[in-house]
Amino acid sequence: MSWKMVAAGCLVAAALPLTQQMAASSALPTCTDGTHSDGGLTVFTSVIYGAHARITSRNPPVCGTAGDSTVWSMLVAPRVSLPSGNYSYAQAGYGRFGIDDPVSGDTRGFHPFSENCARFTFEAGCLTKTKFFMATDTVPVDAYYTTSYEPDGRVHMMYGGNPLKTATVADWAAAWQAQYFGEAHHPQDNIVGLPANKTNLDNVKILNGVPGQQGTDWVTPQSFNLLPQGLPNYYKQALQNPGGNSADFQIWTDRS
């Protein structure tokens, strides 16, 4: 089956109920090589203690049992006691972690999750064992996904205001960064959203505060940018209010 036929199926699927969307997605080819591709937004300010966004629930077609697709909000920080280039991160979101029988419309593997790493480099990935946690709740519609530094001295990775996991902050520096992304690992996987049903990341906010202390105010970020469009180019992203002060944005997959 050609990619155009697959894309046509996705467009038709956009107007169908969930179970029928899954049936339509059964035309996707099997997974091939693993790549690491995203669409999303990074927020930069001098001090950030929390990243927060409301994310539309969409069950993305993935390429099969090995396929996966996630969307999340994340805190990133340099490790001040380690050489330059070492970071920590913590994120909360939802994801689809594989599919076996799309014809039946099953929703196995579609759940909220958290992930964090105490020492990360862009070259080698996580050097201290990735911490991954997945709840088995049904992914809520339009839930808030928040990662924030709380008064107990730990970063809380939460959805719907409740924690999935917490992590020690160690020696994270101030000037933390917030990132919000949709992510897939195979070119045949969709990131969440379709042209007719884009995934909203709205109410994008950051937690400001005094360096060395927890934040106190959730505010709309004033400095942000969408990451440059990478490959494959069918992963799309756009600000909801270009030129405005809102960091709210949308992501979707368009294979047409």
Added chain:
Amino acid sequence: MTLSKSKKILVPIAASIAAVATVGSVYASARVFDGSRQVTPSSAPHHVVKPQGGGAEQELEDALVSEHIEIDSYAPPPRKDRGEKLDQNPISSTDAIQHAWDSAPSILNGATVASTSLVTLTTSDYGSEATPTPGGSPVITPKYQAAPAWAVVFSNAQIPAGGPVPTGGQPTPPAYESMSVVVFIDAYTGAQMVLTSVDLTS
């Protein structure tokens, strides 16, 4: 379930049965679960047995501490102690493995079952959060507290790397990290509870 899926599952299940025999599950019922008589974890009668030290189960318990998950070995009470719930036994380890497998197919794609154990599960981090006073430390009420569960340990699970993106570019680190995960399954209903990565040396 498709035929191809069945073929994929047969190998790990067979491996797990061998693992149950060798690793030392505290209890493994061969009874097929009767879904019409389910009990909730909180109402299920149970006996908690502190591990006697050593072995894979002790290592698992120790490793989960850093994940803020507490487990104790769990032994269902004798049938004579269970009153009107005489016919409620835990689901079999084979059924627990199947439910675990369905929780996250891509993460467990290619993984193998290392062990199964009946435990009680408490999730200290995962639950509902409240802040009693403004600026005070949040208090988490665990979603699961001493809940009877099957702990199904998988080795060589594939955790999708979700790290940050460098400024102005796409990420380059490895796409997956191979590691052990534990899937907790409700011991009586077979419901999926949580999945967590765990750092096991053996």
